[in-house]
Amino acid sequence: MNLRTTKCECGYVFTDKDVKPPLMDVSMLKNQKNFYGGTVKKLCKAKCQCGKEYLLYLIPGKTFTIKDMEPLGAEEQKAIEKKTNQRRKRK
Numbered sequence: 001m002n003l004r005t006t007k008c009e010c011g012y013v014f015t016d017k018d019v020k021p022p023l024m025d026v027s028m029l030k031n032q033k034n035f036y037g038g039t040v041k042k043l044c045k046a047k048c049q050c051g052k053e054y055l056l057y058l059i060p061g062k063t064f065t066i067k068d069m070e071p072l073g074a075e076e077q078k079a080i081e082k083k084t085n086q087r088r089k090r091k
């Protein structure tokens with residue numbers, strides 16, 4: 001569920017400074033070709049100072065542009081952990 005904003009409920013606006021590894025490929029989490037017209041290539045988790053967690057949708061460039069984001073609940077967290085762990089095992 002995308003929010004169509006990069007602003008947290010508390011008023012904090014996420015910027016490229018909030019983009020921290022590990023970045024995930026869109027294909028790992030989204031079963032969607034051409035996510036945002038193919039512009040959004042990476043995803044990363046970010047935690048706001050108020051404690052809320054989000055998944056940021058990133059467009060790569062000189063710095064990352066945050067196109068959009070979605071709130072991260074326990075369900076999504078679990079799904080992400082599962083997928084990133086699978087990936088690690090495969091290497």
Ligand SMILES: [Zn+2]
Binds near residue numbers: 010
């Ligand atoms: Zn916040």
